[in-house]
Amino acid sequence: MAEQTQPQGEGGASPKHESLMEKLADKLHVGGGKADSSSSSDSDSDERPRPSAPPADELKQPSFSDAAATAAAEAKAKVFRLFGREQPIHKALGGGKPADVFLWRNKNISAGVLGGATAIWILFELLGYHLLTFVCHGLIFALGVLFLWSNASSFIHKAPPKIPEVIIPEDLVVNIALSTRYEINRAFANLRQIALGRDLKKFLMVIAGFWLLSVLGSCCNFLTLVYIVFVVLHTVPVLYEKYEDQIDSYGEKGWVEIKKQYAVFDEKVLSKVPRGPAKDKKH
Structure with missing residues (x-):
């Protein structure tokens, strides 16, 4: 009996031992699988291309002074300017001297030019001096002084x-002639377009x-009108700039307000005026 129970005990112990070993192996296999999966995920994450860092220029935010300067420039550009002017008054006048x-x-030069123009206006307008007489007397005086000086120098x-x-x-004479010719031809072209009745607004202007010129001409002569324009050019721009x-x-x-009144006038009057033939478009 003892001999029979011993092999049974040995045979019964071996299945338990094998089942225990299998459970341990399964646990180790499961843990290893997790480790393998984690290591594979780490390797995959290492192999994935990482997004490049943005350049330093993109990370740099505009400073407050730059933003304020940009906003000031945009606000200044939107400010209404007379006659649609987009340049400084110095450039609008042609720049240069x-x-x-x-x-x-240069106050000395400007004062000298304005004083000379005033002296000429007083000489011809108030004193009644004539241009041809003034030129002849001036040449007589200058030539006489130079002639005497040249002979008396010895x-x-x-x-x-x-x-x-x-x-x-x-070259100077040719350039002046070409510029004058261009301006005259452009004036004739504009007058022709106005006479054809294609632009009613320009016609009225x-x-x-x-x-207005006829009214000014009836009030003063040509020399006085030129002097008034000269004085206006020396006073109005500097006051406007200030x-x-x-x-x-x-x-x-x-x-x-002018645009409002013109819209009313256009609706009641100008829209009822017959227009000339439309200008042919070139295809």
């Missing part, structure tokens, strides 16, 4: 006067301008 004279950049032991040689360059913002503000209000 003439604009410097009109804007009194007696008074002084150097004769150095009279510069004046030569008008051909030109008629108003000619009427009080630019205030003048533009009032100008914007006035322009809005």
Whole structure:
């Protein structure tokens, strides 16, 4: 009996031992699978391309001063300017020395030019001097002084006067003639377009301008009109440059009111006026 129970005990112990070993193997296999999966996921994550960092320029945010300057520039660009001006008044006047004279950049030169123009106006307008007489008397005086100085220099032991040689360059004359020709042809072309009745607004503006000139011409002569324009060019631009913002503000209000009145006039009057034939379009 003892001999029979011993092999049974040995045979019974072996299945338990095998089942225990299988459970341990299964647990180890499961843990290893997790480890393998985690290691594979880590390797996959390592192999994936990582997003590149944005460049330093993109990370750099605009400073407050730059943003304020940009906003100020945009606001200034949207400000109403008289006559649709987009450039400074100095450039609008053509730049260079003439604009410097009109804007009194050099007060001595501007005052001298304005004083000379005033003296000429007083001489011809108030004193009744004539242009041809003035030119002839001026030439007589200048030639007489130079002639006497040149002949008397040997007696008074002084150097004769150095009279510069004046030569008008051909290129200057040609450029002036070409510019004048271009402006005259453009004026004739504009007058032709107005006469054809294709632009009623421009027609009314030109008629108003000619009427204003006729009124000024009846009040004063040509020399006085030129002097008035000269004085206006030496006073209005510098005052406008000094009080630019205030003048533009009032100008914007006035322009809005003019547009309103023109819209009413266009609806009641201009829209009923027959127009000329439309301009042919080139295809």
